[in-house]
Amino acid sequence: xxxxxxxxxxxxxxxxxxxxxxxxxxxxxxxxxxxxxxxxxxxxxxxxxxxxxxxxxxxxxxxxxxxxxxxxxxxxxxxxxxxxxxxxxxxxxxxxxxxxxxxxxxxxxxxxxxxxxxxxxxxxxxxxxxxxxxxxxxxxxxxxxxxxxxxxxx
Numbered sequence: 001x002x003x004x005x006x007x008x009x010x011x012x013x014x015x016x017x018x019x020x021x022x023x024x025x026x027x028x029x030x031x032x033x034x035x036x037x038x039x040x041x042x043x044x045x046x047x048x049x050x051x052x053x054x055x056x057x058x059x060x061x062x063x064x065x066x067x068x069x070x071x072x073x074x075x076x077x078x079x080x081x082x083x084x085x086x087x088x089x090x091x092x093x094x095x096x097x098x099x100x101x102x103x104x105x106x107x108x109x110x111x112x113x114x115x116x117x118x119x120x121x122x123x124x125x126x127x128x129x130x131x132x133x134x135x136x137x138x139x140x141x142x143x144x145x146x147x148x149x150x151x152x153x154x
Contacts, residue, residue: 003029017071019063026100037101046098049126051133053098062097069093081141084148088140092132121146 003025006012015021027038041059046052054062070093073086116122128139 017067017074019060019067022063022067022094022099030100034101041099042101044101048098051096051098051129053096059097059099063099066093066097084141084144085137087144088128088132088137091144092129092137092140095129096132 006028012021012025015024023039023041031038041063042056045055053059070086070090073089078086116125124139125143128143131137131139
C-alpha cells in the first residue's frame with residue numbers, strides 16, 4: 001500500500017508525532033527507491049542551492065527540536081490561517097534541516113503540487129524558502145494557501 005493511502009486510512013494514527021514517525025514515513029515512502037538510506041538521517045554535509053543545512057551530526061538534535069516545536073504548534077485547535085502557518089513551518093523547517101540524503105527527481109509526489117508548476121512561481125517559492133532559513137514562515141504559508149486553492153479548483 002502506498003504511503004499516502006496508509007496515511008489516509010489511518011494506519012499511522014497510533015504512532016505519536018516523533019522523530020521515529022518521520023523516519024518511518026520516509027522509509028515507507030522512499031524505501032524501495034533508496035533502501036540504503038532509509039531508517040536513518042543523512043550522514044554527510046551538503047549544500048542545497050544557496051542553503052547550507054545543519055551539519056549531519058546536528059540533524060538528530062535539529063529533528064528532535066523540530067518535532068517538539070511541531071507538537072507544541074498542534075496542541076490547540078487551529079484556524080485556517082494558523083493551519084497554513086503550521087503547514088508552512090512543518091515543510092519549511094524540515095526542508096531547512098534537510099535530514100535525508102538528496103535524491104531529487106525519483107519520486108511521484110502526492111496530489112498537492114509541492115513544487116512550482118509555472119516558471120513565474122519559482123522565484124516566489126525560492127524566496128519563501130530563503131525566508132524560512134531566517135525562521136520567517138509567512139511567505140511559505142502563502143505558497144501553501146495557493147497550493148491548496150489550486151487543488152480545490154481542479
